[in-house]
Amino acid sequence: MADSTAFEFACNELERATSLDRLEARGTVRLALKETGLEAQSVTPGQMATVMTKVLPKELAARGVDNGEATCAAVAAALAKLPDEDVGDTPEAVFQRLGGGA
Amino acid sequence: VTGGAPPGFAEILSALSMLAYSLFAWVFALRLLNTVRGTRSIPEASVATGYLFIAGIGYPMVAASIGASESLGGTTSLSLQVAGIVVLRVGLAGIFVFTWQTFRAETAWAKAFTLVAIGMLAAITVHGIGELSRAPSFEAAVALEVSGPAAVASIGLAALAFAWPAAEALGYHVKLRRRQALGLANPVVVNRFLLWGIACSSSVFIAGVNLAATVAGRNILEYQPAMITSATLGIANSVLLILAFLPPAPYLRFVRRRAGLV
Numbered sequence: 386m387a388d389s390t391a392f393e394f395a396c397n398e399l400e401r402a403t404s405l406d407r408l409e410a411r412g413t414v415r416l417a418l419k420e421t422g423l424e425a426q427s428v429t430p431g432q433m434a435t436v437m438t439k440v441l442p443k444e445l446a447a448r449g450v451d452n453g454e455a456t457c458a459a460v461a462a463a464l465a466k467l468p469d470e471d472v473g474d475t476p477e478a479v480f481q482r483l484g485g486g487a
Numbered sequence: 488v489t490g491g492a493p494p495g496f497a498e499i500l501s502a503l504s505m506l507a508y509s510l511f512a513w514v515f516a517l518r519l520l521n522t523v524r525g526t527r528s529i530p531e532a533s534v535a536t537g538y539l540f541i542a543g544i545g546y547p548m549v550a551a552s553i554g555a556s557e558s559l560g561g562t563t564s565l566s567l568q569v570a571g572i573v574v575l576r577v578g579l580a581g582i583f584v585f586t587w588q589t590f591r592a593e594t595a596w597a598k599a600f601t602l603v604a605i606g607m608l609a610a611i612t613v614h615g616i617g618e619l620s621r622a623p624s625f626e627a628a629v630a631l632e633v634s635g636p637a638a639v640a641s642i643g644l645a646a647l648a649f650a651w652p653a654a655e656a657l658g659y660h661v662k663l664r665r666r667q668a669l670g671l672a673n674p675v676v677v678n679r680f681l682l683w684g685i686a687c688s689s690s691v692f693i694a695g696v697n698l699a700a701t702v703a704g705r706n707i708l709e710y711q712p713a714m715i716t717s718a719t720l721g722i723a724n725s726v727l728l729i730l731a732f733l734p735p736a737p738y739l740r741f742v743r744r745r746a747g748l749v
Contacts, residue, residue, distance in 0.1 A: 422665030
């Protein structure tokens with residue numbers, strides 16, 4: 386299964402705006418997603434934006450990236466403008482329906 | 488309960504357990520099947536089939552075939568039992584399909600695993616029907632169903648049908664707990680994975696107890712420790728499933744309050 390548009394977008398933006406190379410940027414975002422229980426294949430723009438603002442700044446600081454917080458805020462703002470992507474029927478969506486929507 | 492002896496504590500507890508499980512299954516499955524008509528969603532259709540066929544129809548049929556064997560007569564009881572076993576196995580197949588389609592629809596090994604499991608269920612069912620039809624009496628047929636290699640294979644597959652979703656649900660629960668910390672998951676749904684994971688684990692434990700008793704040469708329809716353990720866990724199982732899938736409003740409020748949403 387391919388990585389989601391939101392993941393690709395976040396990685397590309399991070400690579401463009403920081404000193405991280407492609408591999409480092411993708412690895413950093415993957416680690417942040419793992420820490421928050423999300424997956425590169427199914428992460429939505431909204432979820433990615435939250436990870437960008439709440440988790441990635443400290444990951445970037447740990448890697449010695451300057452101005453990480455501002456960069457993440459800018460990427461999160463751009464992510465918020467992305468249209469929602471159909472990431473298929475996730476287990477979470479199935480279990481939401483099994484409870485009658487509750 | 489076989490014959491005319493009055494039911495003991497274990498039999499009454501078993502009957503209550505089956506009643507609770509069956510009632511849950513009917514309400515849950517009918518609600519889901521009502522929505523499936525419009526959506527044609529495989530996860531809902533398969534889990535509804537699973538619970539309806541296992542708990543709503545299969546277990547009661549098998550229990551009735553044994554409990555009412557004297558009044559039904561050997562041939563009718565045997566037919567009822569065979570039909571109940573077939574229905575049960577279709578239900579187990581439904582649980583395998585649900586787990587595959589919900590957690591790993593895109594994964595080749597999960598598809599292969601599901602197909603192999605369904606193939607094995609079909610094989611032991613066909614083999615079992617052959618054995619039952621050759622049994623000299625209904626009592627002998629029941630004994631065949633609860634002892635020997637076929638019984639071990641049958642209980643083992645039932646354990647597997649619930650062990651897989653238990654592992655998937657509890658693993659997914661851990662992921663969702665992390666998302667919940669960032670406000671990215673509905674606490675009711677997070678809790679639902681936990682409840683269902685525990686309920687499936689409890690089913691695995693029940694199967695394990697029955698498997699151990701069978702391997703030890705005990706008749707699980709008469710061996711009191713196995714009956715009481717299974718029935719007690721069965722009742723707990725029904726409570727967990729109701730809280731997960733048919734949650735009363737106070738429970739929903741409790742979960743949301745605990746998550747700090749209310």
